Amino acid sequence: MSETAEHVVVVGGGHAGVQTALSLRERGWAGRVTVLSADHEPPYERPPLSKGWLKGAVEDDGLAFRPAATYAEQGIEVRTGVRVERIERTAREVRWAAGSLRYDHLVLALGARPRRLPVTGADLIGVHALHTHSDALALRAALDRARSVVVIGAGFIGLEVAAEARRRGCDVVVVEAGERVMQRALTPLMSSFFADRHRAAGADLAHGVVAAELLGRDGRVTGVRLSDGRRVPADLVVTGIGVEPNCDLAREAGLHCDDGVVVDEHLRTGDPRISAIGDCASFPVDQRRIRLESVQNAVDQARLVAARLTGEPRAYREVPWFWTDQHGGKLQMAGLTADSDTHVVVGSVDDARFTVLCWRAGVFVGGESVNRPGDHITVRRLLADGVPLDPAAAAAPGFELKTHLRHALGAAA
Numbered sequence: 001m002s003e004t005a006e007h008v009v010v011v012g013g014g015h016a017g018v019q020t021a022l023s024l025r026e027r028g029w030a031g032r033v034t035v036l037s038a039d040h041e042p043p044y045e046r047p048p049l050s051k052g053w054l055k056g057a058v059e060d061d062g063l064a065f066r067p068a069a070t071y072a073e074q075g076i077e078v079r080t081g082v083r084v085e086r087i088e089r090t091a092r093e094v095r096w097a098a099g100s101l102r103y104d105h106l107v108l109a110l111g112a113r114p115r116r117l118p119v120t121g122a123d124l125i126g127v128h129a130l131h132t133h134s135d136a137l138a139l140r141a142a143l144d145r146a147r148s149v150v151v152i153g154a155g156f157i158g159l160e161v162a163a164e165a166r167r168r169g170c171d172v173v174v175v176e177a178g179e180r181v182m183q184r185a186l187t188p189l190m191s192s193f194f195a196d197r198h199r200a201a202g203a204d205l206a207h208g209v210v211a212a213e214l215l216g217r218d219g220r221v222t223g224v225r226l227s228d229g230r231r232v233p234a235d236l237v238v239t240g241i242g243v244e245p246n247c248d249l250a251r252e253a254g255l256h257c258d259d260g261v262v263v264d265e266h267l268r269t270g271d272p273r274i275s276a277i278g279d280c281a282s283f284p285v286d287q288r289r290i291r292l293e294s295v296q297n298a299v300d301q302a303r304l305v306a307a308r309l310t311g312e313p314r315a316y317r318e319v320p321w322f323w324t325d326q327h328g329g330k331l332q333m334a335g336l337t338a339d340s341d342t343h344v345v346v347g348s349v350d351d352a353r354f355t356v357l358c359w360r361a362g363v364f365v366g367g368e369s370v371n372r373p374g375d376h377i378t379v380r381r382l383l384a385d386g387v388p389l390d391p392a393a394a395a396a397p398g399f400e401l402k403t404h405l406r407h408a409l410g411a412a413a
């Protein structure tokens with residue numbers, strides 16, 4: 001059985017893969033642990049690439065998960081520059097161009113890759129995506145020279161880059177197919193708060209249009225033709241139109257994939273010796289399946305698999321949370337709020353210190369907090385402990401989230 005495995009092989013050296021190895025050791029796993037990573041650099045964090053690192057406030061060595069020596073000290077073998085090409089499930093072996101390795105348990109932590117813009121001109125010089133450290137190096141160098149920036153896609157990464165481009169004084173146009181910014185993850189109220197912030201900082205937001213063509217001269221981008229016919233000049237185009245999970249390896253090994261490697265509530269694939277976690281995994285929540293692209297999800301799923309492999313299996317029920325920084329607004333989200341239907345705002349929108357509390361079908365499902373870290377932590381506690389919250393109570397004058405939590409926990413004790 002996998003639970004008594006001797007050699008855990010992790011494919012993927014991102015948040016999920018590295019955390020699996022570290023958690024196994026924290027939990028006393030005495031067997032062999034190997035992390036195989038296609039990246040050529042030691043494992044690093046992605047979130048700063050569009051935030052502090054892009055601004056120059058975080059150095060390169062501030063990106064590393066752990067000092068390189070930690071892995072050796074912990075008996076974790078990290079092999080970089082290894083792109084696994086095949087899983088031989090019968091032989092329990094992973095193979096790559098120059099080698100192979102046997103596993104007793106295999107953890108797929110393959111991450112995702114940015115979606116490519118499907119239009120003419122997408123390969124012109126000056127068109128950038130942001131996913132890896134080398135993408136970030138190229139983008140930061142391009143920003144140093146840029147004057148007119150078009151960001152395609154008003155998701156988290158696109159908007160963080162847009163904010164940095166404005167901070168540097170570039171003209172910025174954000175092109176978004178949907179009706180509002182960060183639509184996939186946020187309530188309309190929060191989208192509109194951040195849209196106002198970007199506009200106030202001087203960015204132009206074009207909604208309900210897509211990039212029809214990237215225009216160029218001598219192989220270099222010069223602008224974007226939009227679906228409504230407008231032409232927007234640009235010497236730098238940044239695409240942030242979402243990611244696709246890396247599933248090919250799993251699919252070719254006969255594992256079920258459907259917008260991610262399909263796993264059960266214990267994060268096992270159809271093969272009990274193979275788990276899948278992080279950005280690449282599609283897992284069940286209530287009556288549906290979701291795939292999350294967040295550090296919290298990658299880390300918590302890694303911990304859960306490490307717990308199972310060391311004899312403490314449990315179902316994955318962690319509260320999702322996420323954060324973003326844009327124009328001095330630190331947004332922290334807890335729960336899944338995008339399709340909520342009832343909202344109550346606590347705090348002051350005018351002072352940019354508020355929380356949108358969210359319900360779906362009468363059930364409290366989470367909160368989105370701007371510059372209110374205390375609210376964010378409290379919402380996470382409410383969700384984790386299943387503490388009910390009534391919209392009418394939350395809307396009453398003098399309502400305090402922390403007091404509500406304290407009373408609820410006191411009453412339960």
Ligand SMILES: Cc1cc2nc3c(=O)[nH]c(=O)nc-3n(C[C@H](O)[C@H](O)[C@H](O)COP(=O)(O)OP(=O)(O)OC[C@H]3O[C@@H](n4cnc5c(N)ncnc54)[C@H](O)[C@@H]3O)c2cc1C
Pocket residue numbers: 011012013014015016017036037038039045046047048049050082083084085109110111112130131132157246249277278279280292293294295296298321322323324
């Ligand atoms: C610019 C940027 C900003 C972000 N900001 C935030 C944020 O503010 N908050 C937040 O919560 N999340 C943020 N995210 C998302 C977060 O970084 C991801 O959710 C997280 O990295 C997922 O971890 P993962 O281990 O599942 O995947 P990844 O970190 O993508 O790691 C996957 C690893 O698998 C390797 N790999 C893939 N295929 C193979 C193969 N065949 N063989 C060997 N190795 C392979 C890859 O090289 C990579 O090392 C951001 C992401 C980006 C790109």
